[in-house]
Amino acid sequence: MTAQVITVTSGKGGVGKTTAVANLAVALAANGSRVVCIDGDIGLRNLDVILGLENRIVYDIVDVIEGRCRLKQAMIKDKRLPNLHLIPAAQTRDKNAVSASDMTRLTKDLRSECDFILIDSPAGIERGFKNAIAPADRVLVVTNPEVSAVRDADRVIGILEAEDKGPGSLIINRLNPSLVRRQEMLSADDVLDLLAIELIGIVPEDEGVLIGSNRGAPVALDLKSKAGEAFRNIARRLKGEEVPFLDLESGSSLWERIQKLAGRR
Amino acid sequence: MSFLDKLFGRKNSADSAKERLQLVLIHDRTDLTPAELESLRDDLIATVSRHVEIDVTAMQFGMEHDGRSQRLVADIPIKSASHRRRASSSRKPKAR
Numbered sequence: 482m483t484a485q486v487i488t489v490t491s492g493k494g495g496v497g498k499t500t501a502v503a504n505l506a507v508a509l510a511a512n513g514s515r516v517v518c519i520d521g522d523i524g525l526r527n528l529d530v531i532l533g534l535e536n537r538i539v540y541d542i543v544d545v546i547e548g549r550c551r552l553k554q555a556m557i558k559d560k561r562l563p564n565l566h567l568i569p570a571a572q573t574r575d576k577n578a579v580s581a582s583d584m585t586r587l588t589k590d591l592r593s594e595c596d597f598i599l600i601d602s603p604a605g606i607e608r609g610f611k612n613a614i615a616p617a618d619r620v621l622v623v624t625n626p627e628v629s630a631v632r633d634a635d636r637v638i639g640i641l642e643a644e645d646k647g648p649g650s651l652i653i654n655r656l657n658p659s660l661v662r663r664q665e666m667l668s669a670d671d672v673l674d675l676l677a678i679e680l681i682g683i684v685p686e687d688e689g690v691l692i693g694s695n696r697g698a699p700v701a702l703d704l705k706s707k708a709g710e711a712f713r714n715i716a717r718r719l720k721g722e723e724v725p726f727l728d729l730e731s732g733s734s735l736w737e738r739i740q741k742l743a744g745r746r
Numbered sequence: 747m748s749f750l751d752k753l754f755g756r757k758n759s760a761d762s763a764k765e766r767l768q769l770v771l772i773h774d775r776t777d778l779t780p781a782e783l784e785s786l787r788d789d790l791i792a793t794v795s796r797h798v799e800i801d802v803t804a805m806q807f808g809m810e811h812d813g814r815s816q817r818l819v820a821d822i823p824i825k826s827a828s829h830r831r832r833a834s835s836s837r838k839p840k841a842r
Contacts, residue, residue: 627763628766628767632767632771632774635774636774639774661760664759665758666759667760667764667767671760671764674764675764675767675768676814677811677814678814
């Protein structure tokens with residue numbers, strides 16, 4: 482059994498790449514898969530805090546690459562989910578400390594040890610991004626229903642195609658269903674029409690995501706959260722399961738139903 | 747979208763976002779600026795006009811996208827042959 486390497490990227494920063502990696506990692510591991518996630522954002526380490534593992538770091542990815550420790554020593558085991566591991570980014574080094582072939586070698590050594598290797602790419606389309614996509618078997622592009630995020634996602638998809646990494650699969654994150662119903666936010670269909678790639682998930686805006694980050698407990702662990710459910714569904718799709726998409730746009734709030742009754746819409 | 751926006755026929759912002767993105771993405775993907783597209787149009791008119799007489803005012807020219815691939819679409823009406831003959835006969839050089 483050899484692991485699948487999945488890189489999560491976006492072009493624009495702040496659209497929820499790290500959150501997506503943390504949630505997919507947790508959801509896959511809770512589902513019985515062996516998962517290793519790698520923080521590819523050298524110098525701006527964050528996946529450790531989102532996963533709640535920041536206090537357990539001894540070695541990082543640059544220590545492995547430069548031979549100061551063995552790979553196993555840099556893999557932090559999640560106590561909640563024993564089949565989830567994190568290889569943290571180096572915080573005091575820059576992106577030039579790692580090359581694309583380093584990433585390929587590292588993932589090659591890990592492939593026999595697990596089922597999924599998730600790589601959190603840095604924002605941008607420069608070296609850190611190129612390193613992150615180099616070993617990828619599959620790329621997930623995260624975007625928000627918002628002009629700059631969609632434009633940057635399109636650039637990234639163009640680069641992925643040029644580098645023979647396929648167009649990637651799309652995660653539309655932070656969709657606000659009530660704004661979409663009021664036609665003040667691009668709908669998932671609009672974004673898909675513009676980017677024209679395969680959709681793998683739509684994650685609604687949900688305060689539970691921030692609360693989960695505050696606690697270091699990704700929202701996918703919360704069985705009552707809609708965003709958590711959306712991430713768990715993406716994880717199942719990554720495993721090849723056919724899962725219908727959540728219906729986020731048709732339901733309406735009490736206030737919207739009253740407005741409809743009053744003939745305002 | 748507020749009642750006033752509807753009253754003044756202002757478009758909702760999701761439609762504006764989509765329309766603006768459609769144009770921006772075409773330019774990003776083809777690396778053609780609106781000015782370059784304009785000069786391509788002029789060259790196309792000049793080349794086609796050397797062979798047939800065309801109706802430039804009724805011409806349609808622009809980029810369309812089909813999935814992730816871009817397509818340059820030009821619809822150029824050709825003026826009728828009888829119209830052309832009349833035009834050319836009046837310009838016929840006199841026999842020496």
